[in-house]
Amino acid sequence: MAEMKYNVPNEQWPEHPETATLEGKNKFVGFWTFLGGETVLFASLFATYLALKDSVPSSDHMLAADLFHLELAFVMTMLLLTSSLTSVYAVYHMRNNNFSKMQLWLAITVLLGAGFLALEIYEFYEYVHLGHTFRSSAFGSAFYILIGTHGFHVIIGLIWITGLIIRNATRGLSVYTAAKVNTAALYWHFIDVVWVFIFTIVYLLGVI
Amino acid sequence: MSQATAKKNGVWATIWEYMTTVDHKKIAILYLIAGGFFFVLGGIEAMLIRIQLAVPNNDFLSAGLFNEVITMHGTTMIFLAAMPLLFAFMNATVPLQIGARDVAFPFLNSLGVWLFIFGGIFLNLSWFLGGAPDAGWTSYASLSIASPGHGVDFYALGLQVSGAGTLISGINFVTTIITMRAPGMTYMRMPLMTWTTLVAGVLIVFAFPPLTVGLFLLIFDRMFGSNFFIVEAGGNTIIWEHLFWIFGHPEVYILILPAFGIFSEIFSTFARKRLFGYSAMVFATVLIGFFGFMVWAHHMFTVGLGPTANAIFALATMAIAVPTGIKIFNWIFTIWGGSIEFTTPMLYALAFIPSFVMGGVTGIMQAVAPADYQYHDSYFIVAHFHYVIVGGVVFALLAGLHYYWPLMFATMLSEKLGKITFWLFFIGFHMTFLIQHFLGLWGMPRRVFTYLDGQGYNAANMISSLGAGLMALGVIVLVINIIITVAKNQKVGRDPWGDGRTLEWSLPLPVPYYNFAQIPLVRGLDAFWIEKKEGNGEMLPAESLDDFHMPNNSIIPFVMSLGLFVASFGALYFASGKEWAIDAVADLPVRPWAFWVLVIGLAITFISMITRSFKDDLGYYVTKEEVLRDLEEQERGAK
Amino acid sequence: MNLSFLKGKALLLVSALTLFLAGCGTNELSTLRPAGEVGQEQFNLMVLSIIIMLLVIAVVTVLFTIAVMKSRRSKKGEDFEPEDVSGNHTLEVIWTSIPILLLIVLAVPTVYYVFKQADTEAMTDAEGNVNSEETVINVRAYQYWWEFEYPNEEVVTAQELVVPTDQKVYFNLQGTDVKHSFWVPAAGGKMDTNIDGINSFYLVFDDEASQEADRLFYGKCAELCGPSHALMDFKVKALPEEEYDQWLADMKAVEEPVQASSEDAQRGEEIFNNSCMGCHAATPTSPGAMGPNLTNFGDRDLIAGFLEHDQENLEAWIKDPESFKPDNKMAGTYELTDDEIQAVASYLMELKVEEGSGDVSQLREPAADEESEEGGN
Structure with a gap:
């Protein structure tokens, strides 16, 4: 039974190790389906944000144009985009059956993601000090739930990839672990794409 | 095999087996038991409603209690009875119909059922913990924010937990059907039950996230002080209505499409004829699923979205009639010229056609937006959606229960009692709901806890209540039927209906835990029927007899769901008595432990996930010898 | 048994009709006794849609009844093996296009009245204030x-x-x-x-x-x-x-x-x-x-x-x-x-x-x- 032989010798290492087993294929299809649902989830959050972005209880509440710093958002975008690229490298080395380089690039991905998260926390901290909180207005609620849900996804992604690095450190690369790495990378790209939309719709359109 | 060992080790071993099982057939039984329980619960609530409304100015239920009962009736029936019961039949049949040994994600399958069960229990605990939700199953934001106490919190959290389970199950079925089909089982050879499950699965994946978001907005407003629906702070309650119905309308199709699937199987089985217009049926199923996402605002014609929106959604809604009509005619022509055997499942299927057509045409009448200004939120609507959901979905569930019972339990329900149930239920159903169309047209709004004497509603309401009594009698006979059947435990063998056409009927009963000793080779639509016609009597194997791989049982799904159940209590009481809380809960006593309960619950779930992730759960092998032994035993049994 | 099934249907139909004829509800409360232009237009749309829908129900009922009556196993015999028909292109076209035509008949007045009944322009005057003439x-x-x-x-x-x-x-x-x-x-x-x-x-x-x-x-x-x-x-x-x-x-x-x-x-x-x-x-x-x-x-x-x-x-x-x-x-x-x-x-x-x-x-x-x-x- 081919699907149970997870540890494949190097010369037989398949071109797509992540979908070489039935479990791998299932993960691949299942996760794409899940991302379909995630897309609708974020679409709903975007719609909510767009509906409420100018809704504050009184005119002395700050709106997007008073709050956002494009520079910071731009740096965050760059960090996350780069981390997406490094995760591509990790998957590339996975396909070449190069375990140590895969681990290295995954670690770099985590570092960049953590950098993004740190900046996001700093940003939230600033806003809260300025009186723009989850409870201050409908705009605040909609802003924090959209960005916060994305940030929560980033946290999950960081824990996930870190977990993979640790658990795979002793196990090495096999078609079993390859599927796990590939799924995490898919997830990370999705987070990245969502952020591109956030940057455009929330920050760019908010400031203009 | 497990049943024999279970008996040796006693009841607790059986319970443990079911708590940890990842076998889709056992999960189907879990769904059936839990869904059946909630169905009876929702039915009791329905009876309370009809008793209260039987006579004018009745005080059987108080006004507030009545609202709790209608809310719980709707929520229970949709989320905790109809969907889980459909999942029961999907789990029982789909892997067998496509020739697979299990679903794509057995672990997630188990997680799905436990999330649903814990969500359902949480929701119903509201009865004992300060009152049930009372803002209707739609829980429109302004009322659900104003509703005092924690009732609506139970609704939001309970649905969130059970909804997560549904989403997981949806993904699981989509993946299973895409990747796990046996050799030769192309998409256009899949039985309709499998097709409708696939489309319903896709609908779940795309429809549940808006509900998730809507519920989160409600949860955050009620429990964490945000302002999504607080108008004074800039919030907007119409957002809830949009999110709810973007979910809510596809939800109707999530229910009715698998029902269509069950009926399609039954029609062709008991008419001994292949489904008429198979490809048109598939096409119509996909089209209905697609249109289902573009009509949500027809629930909101009176909200004031403006004439352009109303006109567009009116037209889109009318368009759905076309594929639905195609299906109806194809069913009629499936039985046309066939050889109809009036079994209990077939009676339900036949009764479904006129009943569902009546529900369908009133649906089109509501698409006429200006006329809907009259129907909307009146008893006409109540009549309409009960005609489609009872006449469509519940008939399918009862039909499926009789039809698939031998597949799930290797015994047969009594046909005689089954037919008594059918006639009581069928007559009671029309008696209850036909008259309600007229009540609506005579100006009776829905969700009223009473009505005044002298408005001309008395006789009609009494008829309706009597009809509900007949339906209740029918269900009681059904329960007796089930008890008798289980007590007798008279086993039946392969293809108990004699006219099985699809793969699931090619299996020995009870179905071995690995389903197929050898994965079958599918040579066309109605694969088993083809082999019968060719005189083989059983499926040809697509692989040689060999060892194969099966997944391990796991308690982790149960623990993960338990964690979310615990966390829900923390979230629920978090806002109690806090100064920033909404008026509805601001006066309640402060619960300082709420935060820690929330954290502990989430930690249980999180640690379970990490444990799962760090363990290599590679499953185990079923050996060739064991399979051979089983096969010999079956031979002996057959002789 | 099949007969009683049909009898049940007939009984329902008759009782439905009696109810319909017996009561349109009360003058002060019923949508079926419209008291003005708006209610009348909506009532007319109801009648139009009910006529179309009764037509649909009639066709389905007739086909369904014939199908059930003609194809009973008790009539056809236990060993009768029906011919497997995969479908019929002409029929499919018919029952796709006729409903579309019927729906168009319904759609046109629907759209017209949606816009007509939403016309509240006269409420405000040119400056956007409440129109004192209305x-x-x-x-x-x-x-x-x-x-x-x-x-x-x-x-x-x-x-x-x-x-x-x-x-x-x-x-x-x-x-x-x-x-x-x-x-x-x-x-x-x-x-x-x-x-x-x-x-x-x-x-x-x-x-x-x-x-x-x-x-x-x-x-x-x-x-x-x-x-x-x-x-x-x-x-x-x-x-x-x-x-x-x-x-x-x-x-x-x-x-x-x-x-x-x-x-x-x-x-x-x-x-x-x-x-x-x-x-x-x-x-x-x-x-x-x-x-x-x-x-x-x-x-x-x-x-x-x-x-x-x-x-x-x-x-x-x-x-x-x-x-x-x-x-x-x-x-x-x-x-x-x-x-x-x-x-x-x-x-x-x-x-x-x-x-x-x-x-x-x-x-x-x-x-x-x-x-x-x-x-x-």
């Missing part, structure tokens, strides 16, 4: 009562809506606490009173139909709004234009609350001013009060929207409103003895607006001056 009424929905304001005439009343017949009556609808829905079934469909914004629509009340309904239509809240949703009724008094104008003028003439005459009522007035005035006004001004305006309470037809209008009911209501309308906001806001309640009730029953006391010619002129201040409302 009958405009602001409806505010509260848990569980209704306030009606006539912005052009600056008159406020509650629970009993007075409208002129044979002309378009425009409504601005708004919910104050939770969402409600404003529905006068006989006059036309409902519209929601959102708390997020104002909805507008119009209704027409024919004079003839109003007479048949004794000039009193029933109105209801159609959106679940809390425990007493079922009791959130109101009445619509449809008067010929002259009488309507006179009523408005009479109301407007009430600058001071109506004077109590009997001794009981005078005592009641005092208690009212001390205990009730905080929420209830007795002059037809100040929209947006905590409780229903009671200026013309004595003239009204019902207490709390649904109880018969007599002293006994009124006393019982004031004594324990919670037992009549659970969760209403009046319960527990005052403490009165039985004796005091009786006095207040006597006073309230005397709150009648004197007929003919107002000057109709004055009705709309002063309002016109203030219109610009009033804004679009």
